[in-house]
Amino acid sequence: MWRSLCQSLLAVIFFGVVISDLPVNPTDSPHSGSSPWEVRDLAVSNAHFALSFFKQLKALEPGKNVLVSPVSISIAFALLSLGARNTTLAQILEGFRFNATEGWAKAIHDGFCHLGLQVKASNTTLDLGSALFVDKNVKVLESFLTDAAKYYEAEAFPVNFGDLEGVRKQINEHVANQTHGNIPELFQQLNEDAVMISVSYIYFQGEWLKPFDIAHTTEDTFYVRENLTVKVPMMFRSATYKHLFDDQLPCVVLQLKYKGNVTAWFILPDEGKMEEVEAGLSRDTLKRWSTSFDESQLDVYLPKFSISGTYDLRPVLNKMGVRDLFSDRADLSGLSEEKLMLSKVVHKAVLHVDEKGTEAAGATGMEMVPVMLPPSMTFNRPFYIFIFEDITWSTLFLGKILNPTEV
Missing domain, CATH: 3.30.497.10 (Antithrombin, subunit I, domain 2)
Incomplete structure (x- = not known):
């Protein structure tokens, strides 16, 4: 639907x-x-x-x-x-x-x-x-x-x-x-x-350009902060993604494309480094990221949330x-x-973030994967989301998700 x-x-x-x-x-x-x-x-x-x-x-x-x-x-x-x-x-x-x-x-x-x-x-x-x-x-x-x-x-x-x-x-x-x-x-x-x-x-x-398969969503633990965890529906997809491991800020960045001219960046700070990454967010940082992505096979775990x-x-x-x-x-x-x-x-x-998009986007696609197990990127602790329109680079949404179960 x-x-x-x-x-x-x-x-x-x-x-x-x-x-x-x-x-x-x-x-x-x-x-x-x-x-x-x-x-x-x-x-x-x-x-x-x-x-x-x-x-x-x-x-x-x-x-x-x-x-x-x-x-x-x-x-x-x-x-x-x-x-x-x-x-x-x-x-x-x-x-x-x-x-x-x-x-x-x-x-x-x-x-x-x-x-x-x-x-x-x-x-x-x-x-x-x-x-x-x-x-x-x-x-x-x-x-x-x-x-x-x-x-x-x-x-x-x-x-x-x-x-x-x-x-x-x-x-x-x-x-x-x-x-x-x-x-x-x-x-x-x-x-x-x-x-x-x-x-x-x-x-x-x-609609995600490459949707997640709802059959692979399972309950998992999200670490909100020390001594506080919550259970979330964790989506999973193994595919080729654009991503980067920043050598200047302690974080990794995952790029997910939508159909059309919109892109999302999910920014995952290293454990305990949320404030350091936030302090380093700037126009120059975003520009540097835009030219620094690698593309390779990844296992991605991303919470479904509102x-x-x-x-x-x-x-x-x-x-x-x-x-x-x-x-x-x-x-x-x-x-x-x-x-x-x-x-x-x-x-x-x-x-709202979930697996698929419209019903028409629900078909399961097949991709070739290497025999070697790919690295994983798991968003099971606080992260940032940055969503922009591709042609004009206009910042549509900017979010900080500390607890994906809090509406």
């Missing part, structure tokens, strides 16, 4: 923006003109942000699984930057590692637009989208709505925030439809002072320098003539 996928990932990020009674002082963007900024440069910025953000978030969630979609967060704030001005805009650019040189604006938005087109053209189920729910009494500038639709295909829905329950149901229904029912109730309640909510989502359902994460991003973004958005200093004069500020930012991500 389609529901029994080898991998299903989704993330949703939303904003509640409230009106303050401070005077409005709209200004033009501090940058003008246009200069080329390739989508891979955007991916570099996204990777830099992803790793910085991940390390900040991990500090707020010690001892817990962490799962985020950096590209969905970046898209949401790039969309918001269409209406940001002055210091507010500068903080978004710096916090999200966007290019702030001459001509940045059109180049950044062109990059995300290209990413959206690339995703649509890819041979995989990977959907990116945005929507704005705006109180009917708030005047949103036509220029913002035009650019939001042009670059991000973001729809704007006028709603009555006087009827919070009605708005809540409408947003939840929209999100449920866009995430194929995987997030049926994003909001349990809305803030009474909310006048605009922006929803951005990413949804991915992938995890999720829901985070209030404001503390993390504040630490990364994005502060004015959440205060009366916010300048969103390119979005509305009314004085607005960001009230809340919440990010939700869900990850």
Whole structure:
């Protein structure tokens, strides 16, 4: 069945923006003109942000699984930057590692637009989208709505925030439809002072290029930490894999391909070396890995698991320098003539990993194996997962799995 996928990932990020009674002082963007900024440069910025953000978030969630979609967060704030001005805009650019040189604006938005087109053209189920729910009494500038639709295909829905329950149901229904029912109730309640909510989502359902055989999945032990073990369904497959044994960081990396243009890296630190590996994660490390893979026969043991994460991003973004958005200093004069500020930012991500993918991918394949027993790679202790789109190298998901039995 389609529901029994080898991998299903989704993330949703939303904003509640409230009106303050401070005077409005709209200004033009501090940058003008246009200069080329390739989508891979955007991916570099996204990777830099992803790793910085991940390390900040991990500090707020010690001892817990962490799962985020950096590209969905970046898209949401790039969309918001269409209406940001002055210091507010500068903080978004710096916090999200966007290019702030001459001509940045059109180049950044062109990059995300290209990413959206690339995703649509890819041979995989990977959907990116945005929507704005705006109180009917708030005047949103036509220029913002035009650019939001042009670059991000973001729809704007006028709603009555006087009827919070009605708005809540409408947003939840929209999100449920866009995430194929995987997030049926994003909001349990809305803030009474909310006048605009922006929803951005990413949804991915992938089929392994080389699926695991469900008949080979057996219960095994996962070592969460000293004195704590759990039982997990451990998948197994003996095949030819791309992998590397890092000679600079104490870890091994396994590459698994999906059908289409998406790749997953599973990063397994040596026992007791989780923090050292995490400290060494950087753009340069990822680049080095991308050119260092060997390909050979391996016995791979990987747990079947489902995890999720829901985070209030404001503390993390504040630490990364994005502060004015959440205060009366916010300048969103390119979005509305009314004085607005960001009230809340919440990010939700869900990850499911199992053997096969769609039912059509369930056929068992045969591969020649050498007589000598191949080496094994067993993910029976905490590990990282890094998932990216191949063409643009955009970071779709980044996770730290400490306990695969904790949802």
